[in-house]
Amino acid sequence: MSQFWILGLLGCLLGAAYAAEVCYSDLGCFKDDMPWAGTTERPITRLPWSPEKIGTRFLLYTRQNPDAFQEIKADAAILKASNYNGDRMTRFIIHGFFDKGDENWLIDMCKTMLTVEDVNCICVDWRKGGLSLYTQSANNIRVVGAQVAQMIEVFQDVYRQKPSMVHVIGHSLGAHAAGEVGRRIQKLGRITGLDPAEPYFQGCSATVRLDPSDAMFVDVIHTDILPFIPYVGKGMSQAVGHIDFYPNGGEHMPGCDKNIASTIVDIDGLWEGTRDFVACNHLRSYKYYNESIVSPKGFTGYPCSNQDVFDSGKCFPCADQACPIMGHYADTFHVPNGQSKLKFHLNTGEAVPFSRYRYKVSVNLDGSRSVSGIMKIALYGEQGNTRQYTVHSGRLIPGKTYEVFVDAETDIGEVTRMKFLWNNNIINPLHPKLGAARIELQRGVDRKVYQFCGKKMVGEDVLQTLDPCGLQ
Amino acid sequence: MRTLLLASLGCLFLAVTFAFPASDKEKGIILNLKNGEICAVSMQCKSSCCQRNTGTSIPRCAPLSAENQKCSKLSVYATYYHCKCERGLKCKGDWSVGGTVTNTNFGICEDRNGKTNATS
Numbered sequence: 001m002s003q004f005w006i007l008g009l010l011g012c013l014l015g016a017a018y019a020a021e022v023c024y025s026d027l028g029c030f031k032d033d034m035p036w037a038g039t040t041e042r043p044i045t046r047l048p049w050s051p052e053k054i055g056t057r058f059l060l061y062t063r064q065n066p067d068a069f070q071e072i073k074a075d076a077a078i079l080k081a082s083n084y085n086g087d088r089m090t091r092f093i094i095h096g097f098f099d100k101g102d103e104n105w106l107i108d109m110c111k112t113m114l115t116v117e118d119v120n121c122i123c124v125d126w127r128k129g130g131l132s133l134y135t136q137s138a139n140n141i142r143v144v145g146a147q148v149a150q151m152i153e154v155f156q157d158v159y160r161q162k163p164s165m166v167h168v169i170g171h172s173l174g175a176h177a178a179g180e181v182g183r184r185i186q187k188l189g190r191i192t193g194l195d196p197a198e199p200y201f202q203g204c205s206a207t208v209r210l211d212p213s214d215a216m217f218v219d220v221i222h223t224d225i226l227p228f229i230p231y232v233g234k235g236m237s238q239a240v241g242h243i244d245f246y247p248n249g250g251e252h253m254p255g256c257d258k259n260i261a262s263t264i265v266d267i268d269g270l271w272e273g274t275r276d277f278v279a280c281n282h283l284r285s286y287k288y289y290n291e292s293i294v295s296p297k298g299f300t301g302y303p304c305s306n307q308d309v310f311d312s313g314k315c316f317p318c319a320d321q322a323c324p325i326m327g328h329y330a331d332t333f334h335v336p337n338g339q340s341k342l343k344f345h346l347n348t349g350e351a352v353p354f355s356r357y358r359y360k361v362s363v364n365l366d367g368s369r370s371v372s373g374i375m376k377i378a379l380y381g382e383q384g385n386t387r388q389y390t391v392h393s394g395r396l397i398p399g400k401t402y403e404v405f406v407d408a409e410t411d412i413g414e415v416t417r418m419k420f421l422w423n424n425n426i427i428n429p430l431h432p433k434l435g436a437a438r439i440e441l442q443r444g445v446d447r448k449v450y451q452f453c454g455k456k457m458v459g460e461d462v463l464q465t466l467d468p469c470g471l472q
Numbered sequence: 473m474r475t476l477l478l479a480s481l482g483c484l485f486l487a488v489t490f491a492f493p494a495s496d497k498e499k500g501i502i503l504n505l506k507n508g509e510i511c512a513v514s515m516q517c518k519s520s521c522c523q524r525n526t527g528t529s530i531p532r533c534a535p536l537s538a539e540n541q542k543c544s545k546l547s548v549y550a551t552y553y554h555c556k557c558e559r560g561l562k563c564k565g566d567w568s569v570g571g572t573v574t575n576t577n578f579g580i581c582e583d584r585n586g587k588t589n590a591t592s
Contacts (some may be wrong), residue, residue: 255508259501262509265530278476376559378539387538388558419583422558425592463560463585 022047027146035205036139042200042208048139054129056147059101060084061110061121069102069123074147074154083120086159090120092148092181095135096197100437101125104272105286109169113328124148130173138200138280141173145180152185164189164216171286172197172234175210175220182214183207190331193220195235196287199228202236210240212340219243219330221288224281225250228396234282239341243333244325247288247299247348248458249307255350256280267351284348291354292327297411298355299326300342300445310345313405316360317447347407357405358444363391363420367434367457373424375402377439380419381412388421396422396434415441418452420464433457435464505533513550521555537563537581546575557581 020034030036030048037045041429059069068242071081091113095105101123110121129140149166155161167190170178175193182188193210201209212218220241226233230248237250248254256276263280266273275283292299300323304315326335326346335342348354361377372395386408420436435457441450452466504518505511510532511522517533524531531551537543537559543563544552553575557563565579 035487085564258506258509262505262532265510267532380539385539387535388560419560423559458585461559463583464586465583 001368007054018395020045020047022050024143026051026150027051027143027158028258030139031140032139035208036142039085039204041202042138044131046133046134046136046139048141048143049136049335050400051130051143051147052127054126054140054143056129056144056335057101057125059123059125061114061123062088062119063114066114067112072122074151076154076158079154079158079444081372084159085120086155086161088118088120089165090122090155090161091167091169091341092122092124092151092178093149094124094127094144094158094168094177095130096170096174097130097134099130099171100127105283105290109286109290109293112290116293122151124174124178126179134199137173138176138197141177142180144174145177146184146287147165148177148181149184152181152188162189163187166190168215169194169265169289170210171195174283176201176208179210179214179264182210182218184415188215190217190219191215191241192289192330193218193241195221197284198225198234198236200222202238207437209236212240213261214240217242217331217335218340219245219324220247221247221285221287221326222250223253223288224249224279228415235285236277239343240341241426242335243301243324243344244332245301245324245330245344245346246307247284249310249345251281251307253281253284254348265273287352288348288354292325292329292351292357295353295355295411296325296327296329298353298357298447299344299346299348300324300358301326302358302444303342304345305343307345312407313360313403315411316358317442317444323445349407353409355411356409357411359406359408360403360442360444361389361391361406362401362403362440363436365396365398365434366437366454367432369430369432369435370397371422371424371428371432372396372426373422373460375420375422375434377406377421377436378419379406379408379412379415380417381415383413384410385412386410415443415450416468418468419467420454420458421461422458423461427469428460433459436466439466474585507533507535509533510552511551514548519555522551523555524553525553526553537561538583539583543579544575545571545579547572547575547577549575549584551575554578560584 019031021031023029032045032047054444058072060072062083126144130137163185167177168181169192172196175196178191196210218241224233225233225237263277264273284353302315304310320360361463374393375391378388391404392402422434436454439452451469453469454466458464478501514522517583518543519535535541537555542554544554545563561581562584564580564582571577
């Protein structure tokens with residue numbers, strides 16, 4: 001028994017002293033020297049598996065075949081026989097650790113994209129490579145990245161398609177695989193990192209991980225940034241893109257703190273529930289991305305250094321052209337020349353729909369006497385109305401102005417009216433009446449200010465309607 | 473020796489932590505349930521609405537209905553197909569004995585104070 005240990009130790013020492021190397025025919029060679037291993041962030045040395053062992057598959061969805069994929073290979077004949085079209089934009093989706101390429105979320109994302117745009121959507125399946133030890137999978141992505149890069153080279157040869165027409169979306173380890181693609185392909189159009197994996201990448205050299213230099217535009221969504229030890233946060237806190245989004249602060253996603261039974265017995269089924277049980281925060285990144293394809297306006301990011309500052313309202317509202325949209329349409333944002341790692345914050349909902357529309361509300365309270373209770377407001381607009389949001393809970397003092405931020409869950413368009421309501425749980429024989437004398441509302445996206453005035457005060461649990469001030 | 477031990481410990485830690493993620497806050501199991509959590513009766517929910525989509529689907533806590541949304545009138549069953557309205561609103565719709573039995577006395581949430589506001 002002890003011989004094994006000694007042999008193992010020797011192997012370890014030798015491994016540290018002499019870097020090993022593997023070469024896979026068209027993909028080139030992969031070494032295990034610095035920075036790939038032997039650093040504090042990457043203590044365990046592993047060489048990536050062969051392409052055969054990883055078994056990477058490319059599953060193509062287009063508008064001609066939105067329901068069933070065509071498997072394509074880096075081969076001109078196979079490509080030409082498929083529905084692939086070199087004139088269209090191409091988007092790759094790469095999954096992460098312990099996941100697979102025909103998992104619902106990748107296919108759903110392709111299907112959602114095809115409803116809004118005519119693209120070649122390719123799900124990259126490397127499940128065998130990802131169903132291994134984490135340290136092994138973290139190295140296998142180097143081969144996966146090389147294979148995607150090879151694919152893009154074939155596109156160039158066969159269709160004269162420029163790499164700028166290619167967008168690589170990667171979740172978790174897949175995000176770093178996308179980084180590897182970008183390292184091999186000059187002028188890759190865009191990389192989206194959906195909560196890039198933290199262990200073995202955070203703090204590592206830019207060669208190893210996703211980095212702004214990997215593509216002309218790199219956008220990242222961080223949803224699980226707490227340290228892996230001891231919080232088991234699986235994503236990076238480090239900003240690694242041109243623009244980095246930290247929805248809900250990036251640490252805890254709303255809707256991820258449900259009790260175990262309710263998490264696993266999910267609306268989307270037991271499998272989705274189990275996935276959320278293991279990595280709810282981490283998986284939220286692709287759910288946000290997926291929804292952003294169809295409701296882009298609900299994911300406006302505000303430039304902000306951290307969530308506390310964001311909550312305090314100092315990052316509100318958006319300056320001119322300063323707010324990008326998180327997710328699919330992030331590339332419409334103009335990144336100032338030479339800048340990268342710009343941080344953006346926003347809040348999302350706890351379940352589908354995740355999209356939210358942020359307003360600042362100041363309520364100037366009017367009333368017969370001060371009472372303790374809760375006051376709420378609701379917004380009414382051309383396209384509908386919101387539910388009631390709590391402005392203040394506690395002492396309600398007439399004459400005072402209360403300020404709150406509201407993340408409305410419906411896009412109501414131009415705001416036309418507001419309603420005010422207050423209540424408490426104590427019966428007051430004096431029948432106090434309260435009302436909002438004036439409500440000032442500011443929309444975050446375009447800084448538009450609305451003024452609403454109210455006249456009649458109302459008793460408990462009665463809605464007071466406020467009209468625009470000029471109209472009174 | 474130590475490296476190997478550390479490595480194997482690391483792997484073990486990874487395996488364990490991926491299988492059992494840390495729970496953050498104390499969670500309501502019976503009362504004070506959040507939206508999306510499984511419930512049996514509305515009293516369990518913070519929102520005081522335990523909602524199900526069909527007769528056979530699993531009921532979960534859901535937010536109350538806002539103005540102009542579909543709602544249920546108060547029923548003897550402690551779960552709803554559409555939640556009750558938020559405060560200040562009433563669920564306007566037809567009421568029938570059959571609807572009471574099948575829990576389908578639906579309506580649309582309207583402002584209780586609607587008329588007085590329209591004239592003011």
